[in-house]
Amino acid sequence: MNASGSPVPVERGPVEVLLSIQKVEKQFAGRPVLCGISLDVASGEFLTILGESGSGKTTLLRLIAGFEHLDSGEIRMAGERLDQIPAHRREVNTVFQSYAIFPHLSVFENVAYGLRAKSVARAEIPPRVTQALAMVKMSEFSQSAPSRLSGGQQQRVALARALVNRPRVLLLDEPLSALDANLRRQMQVELKSLQREVGITFIFVTHDQEEAMALSDRVALLRAGRLEQVAEPREIYGQPATAYAAQFIGQTNLLRAEVRDGIANAGPMAWPSAGPSGAATFSLRPEAIRLSSAPQGARPAGGTAHFHGRVQNQTFGGAMDLVEIDCGNSHILRARIPSPGPLVGQQEFEFAASDAVRVREGGGS
Amino acid sequence: MYSRAYKSAVTIPPLLWVTVFLLIPYAILFCYSFWTVAPLQVIVHNWNLHNYAQLFRNSLYLTVLLRSIRIAGAVTLLALLLGYPLAYYLSFHAAKRKDLLYQLVIIPLWASYLVRGYAWKTILGSDGVLNGFLQYLHITHRPVEFFLYSPFAVILTLTHIYTPFTFLPIYASLEHVPRNLVEASHDLGASPFSTFVRVILPLSLPGILAGATFAFVLTLGDFLAPLLVGGPSGIMISNIVVSLFGAAYNWPLGAAISLCMLLLVVSLLFATERLEKRFTI
Amino acid sequence: MSGALQSSRAPLLTTYALLVYAFLYFPIVVLVVYSFNGSGVGGFPPSGWTFDWYRQLFADASLWDAVLNSFIVAAVAVAISLGLGLPAALALDRAQFPGKALFRRLVLLPLILPGIITGLSLLMLFVGVGMKLSLVTVTLGHGTALISVATTEIFAGLQKMDRAQEEASLDLGANHWKTFWRITFPNLKVSLIAAALLIFTLSLDEIAVTFFLIGRDNTLPLEIWSRLRRGITPEINAISTLILLFSISTILIWYRLRTRTQHAGESPAEAAMLPSSLEGEHS
Known part of the structure; x- marks a missing residue:
């Protein structure tokens, strides 16, 4: 506890x-x-x-x-x-x-x-x-x-x-x-x-x-x-x-990742993680995901993770749009992106590794 | 949240009173039913089933008991036939006059039992209002005797007395029928009649059961109406009990009959309670 | 929508309902009319408008003794049944104890049980302990039978009460005793008054239990009963009319109180359900 x-x-x-x-x-x-x-x-x-x-x-x-x-x-x-x-x-x-x-x-x-x-x-x-x-x-x-x-x-x-x-x-x-x-x-x-x-x-x-x-x-x-x-x-x-806390308070993406040698891998994404190796769950807030200007396929560097995915759905929300990103293998991420204008097809995204917070799964204790 | 002292203070006094004035008397009733009366009207405390055997051997008791059940059944049926449509009318068709009409049913309910019984006596008697009326219209020329002092008079009087009783629970259950269910039924194409049969009637069954129980149990235990308007052919089981406790002075036999009535009533209540639970959604 | 439903016409049903009302009121009207009938009970049409029967009635000392007896019995029965019905309702509402289910059934049984059984078993108790039958035994009988009415009425009041109010009182530093008098009791006041009225009326009209427990002094219904056996007179019509007036006015007051406290959306029938289930003592 x-x-x-x-x-x-x-x-x-x-x-x-x-x-x-x-x-x-x-x-x-x-x-x-x-x-x-x-x-x-x-x-x-x-x-x-x-x-x-x-x-x-x-x-x-x-x-x-x-x-x-x-x-x-x-x-x-x-x-x-x-x-x-x-x-x-x-x-x-x-x-x-x-x-x-x-x-x-x-x-x-x-x-x-x-x-x-x-x-x-x-x-x-x-x-x-x-x-x-x-x-x-x-x-x-x-x-x-x-x-x-x-x-x-x-x-x-x-x-x-x-x-x-x-x-x-x-x-x-x-x-x-x-x-x-x-x-x-x-x-x-x-x-x-x-x-x-x-x-x-x-x-x-x-x-x-x-x-x-x-x-x-x-x-x-x-x-x-x-x-x-x-x-x-x-x-x-x-x-x-915990995953529950992350989901109950605000919206979040839960990433089921595999941590090896200080790097967490989840589908097309990889980012540095200091925690112990093995299966781990990370919480990534939608507003932590940004459109990226870096070249495709960049590997974790400077604590930023890059990935690309197909924009599946985009909902206008005033200052922020809600964007659903299909990263393949049925990984759907939700992002909140400040007024991006209409997004179509494959796009590049990034988030700071420190925004992916390792959380505990399961019951309260 | 309530302290132990609080709980004891509210529990113990009524518990004691109920034990002394209800539980012990029922226990005494139970004991008496196994005792007998010796000559010189001394009650002998020798435990036996003599009284119960007598109930089954002497056809008088069975006849009267069956008659009481028949009368109670008839009253129940009539009270339902009068009470249900009235309740249905009030609940679904009375609109703004509902409250007034409801109070109009309540008033005869609370009008004294004796007053209402007596009223029927004055109506049905040989020089009563009904006979006077019939002679006035030259329909009959001599007073008709059989109006009063017959099972018919008992049924009529008790139906009058217990119809409002039957009405009340039925009305309450009809008021509880959600109106949107009725609308949904119409919406789905059911006619008013089939809406009634398939939606309203089943949902008001608990009320019907409660009302029927009232009418049946109260009629079965009635001994005043038979004395007032029943005459010898209208005698019911409670009248026998009354006479056994009075002039005939056979308390043990009276206790045995009362106990049978008590068991009948309690098992009836138990059965309807079970049924009501099954029909209540 | 429901308005459209309710206003739909049903001439047959309306006629039937009117006939039922006629049936319910016919004897009562006859009774009242003939209490003013100059040529005595019965006969048609009634003839000769008179107040003689009322005059006779007011001169009838033994009848008024019976009325006084009835009032005393009813007042004490109210005290007994409320005094025990209030704790009984509180116990049913908020205490857990072994035999609670049996206790509930036992308290409420006289509601539905024919009065003859309650009357008889109490008779056996009183005779068994060598108590002389008198107005005291009658009062004890009424009080006991009517605890059921008090309990259901007060219990209904308790159920409507917001339990958080008592918690708020404790929370604000009042102990259980103060909380009872300052919060619980005022909340139950209307239920208590309504129950008292109801019990008073029921006791005034009680015959079945009284029949077995009465001593030398008669209550009003038994006085009337004994006169009925001697034959009917318009004087009885007159007293019946007065009793009728009395019970109608108490019931109207009771009904007002009852509907005033009922929650929005609750039908008057619901408000009236409980006490009406209690008329078992009548027969």
């Missing part, structure tokens, strides 16, 4: 691990949902748990919130066991996917709920609620009934209701999934700046890789209950650890 507990990026300086998940296992009716999850979350970090539905991401969130009990392993917050504390005594709050706004309470009372539950001094409640509502730009709706609010507004109330308690960790369970595309982008921006403003650790669950890329300091990619890779968005895109 190379991915687990991977170090928090250096440029963030010395960081304190706030939440530590160690070897967490969870089954539902004998079916494993989470298998040996280990993950450290730094204080003030925006971490996204990314995965398809059924990958166990919501279960992991519910374990942190305390709605489920783990089978084995442990979760610690600031060094102390969290998993044995009941949900209502954890310094963790959740923004629910369905928002779960209490329909029988006003917006104000919804936000005040947590403060009242924890017996915060009476006089302190109104200013804190007001401040929280202002933070999410919902001040004017303070006395409204929840049923009068739009989905986006309910979302904001849910956020204020959680943040007003000043939790150490805020959990967000696909909070944007019910919003339409425009509102969703706007909320992403606001969410990110809100997180910087309050400095609270956010753990955000989503199945949308673009959202994960846009928001997070780090992304934890979950697949069938196992962590596939934990890394910064740029790293997970540029250096995917």
Whole structure:
């Protein structure tokens, strides 16, 4: 499990691990949902748990919130066991996917709920609620009934209701999934700046890789209950650890190659590769492939691989065209090439050897 | 997510109550059915199958039981014949008046049982409304006696009482028939009739089963309508139980009959539950 | 599309439906009309409009005693069945325990089981432990039989409730007890009121179980029943009309509550399904 507990990026300086998940296992009716999850979350970090539905991401969130009990392993917050504390005594709050706004309470009372539950001094409640509502730009709706609010507004109330308690960790369970595309982008921006403003650790669950890329300091990619890779968005895109990670995040070409004497061979292509010899899989992003001006049949030199292939299909895509290249032997590569004009027949292509990233195949570990 | 204490707090009180007031009484019923009554009306706790043997030996019980089943069957059939078309009409043809028409079925459903039974007594009696009407029109000159105090009167009254019961589940299942299936059937060239037979009817079978079970079981256990409008020829099995627990004072035999009814009802419920599951998509 | 489908005319079916309505309402109309009939029950056409029967009714002390008894029994039966039906519904919804399937069946059995069996077996229990038959035994009987109604009604309410609301409450720091009172209970309020109305009405009308458990004091239906055996009088038409008015108005309130809480897209029949399945106590 190379991915687990991977170090928090250096440029963030010395960081304190706030939440530590160690070897967490969870089954539902004998079916494993989470298998040996280990993950450290730094204080003030925006971490996204990314995965398809059924990958166990919501279960992991519910374990942190305390709605489920783990089978084995442990979760610690600031060094102390969290998993044995009941949900209502954890310094963790959740923004629910369905928002779960209490329909029988006003917006104000919804936000005040947590403060009242924890017996915060009476006089302190109104200013804190007001401040929280202002933070999410919902001040004017303070006395409204929840049923009068739009989905986006309910979302904001849910956020204020959680943040007003000043939790150490805020959990967000696909909070944007019910919003339409425009509102969703706007909320992403606001969410990110809100997180910087309050400095609270956010753990955000989503199945949308673009959202994960846009928001997070780090992304934890979950697949069938196992962590596939934990890394910064740029790293997970540029250096995917596994074939799954490469395919799930962005588009990619997977090249099944044979590595011998530091050279990788896949069909008509060959490029230098430092890794061990034998069969290997490489991920090559479509935008890494360029039209080449070098002479035909050039061999790997200066870290650039050249190949030729027949353009099978070309789809206009504005700034970039999507080009399908048939390299023979049923090798089809997809390339994204900036405005090449119509391409016909055999063409020469190239890519930098460093863009072909060696990835692991198969399951998560 | 719920603590152990929470779960115990909600489970134990109802569990205890149900044990004391339902489970133990059924167990007592079970025990009684194997005991006997000695002279001087003392109940003897000697375990035997005497009561059950008597049920099969004495033709009276079998006759009445068969009559009860026949009456219950007739009521079920009539309630379906009245309830299904009504439900179908409401679900597919009532359009905007649906809600109002639905409430109009609910109202007689909740109108007191006794009130409705009594109403039929006043209608069917020898100096009742129907006889008065017939004489008023000079169709008959003397009161017709057989309206009241006959199996016919029992069937009529109970059909009136249980038709709304049968209607409700049928209506619910018809409302659940996806309208695009009906449209698809028309689109594929099926006539309204064959759409009904091949799409709507099969999809509403669970409702029919539930409605039929209601009508049958409730009629079978009824003893008030026979007393009210049935007369001696309209006696049903529950009336025998009532008299065994009353004037005849033979609780063990009454318990044996009740237990047979209980078994019949429970196995019927079990069977329809299985069938409903098979027909539900 | 469906509009076109629904407006398609079916004169035969419409006529048939009208006839069924006529059949359903005919006895009720007759009953009400003859409660104002000067020449007593029966006879045609009704003649002589009168309020005499109602006047007699209001002067009838023993009838009003029975009404009072019925109201007391019904009120306590509501308390018992809600008090146990609420935890039973919560248990069915969210606890796992051995024998849960049996428990569910046992609680719900009185819904469909003919009242005579419930009545008889309770009679044997009370006689067995030497309890004198009285309004107390009647109340216990009603309460027990009607737990089934309370349970199904409240269970339906629980099923409609968004479970995340309770999780949100715990998440915000309220414990289970506070969560129950501040979130679960307000969410169930309408279901509880609807169930209470329904149980009250059913208890007022109950005969089969009462028949076996009654002592010296009569409930209203049994008082009427004992008078019916002596012969019919328009006074009974009059009280029946009043009972009818009472149950219609409670049922209309109940129906309003029920439809107000139902989710969009759910048919009123669905909303009404559960309680209607409970009328087993009537026969």
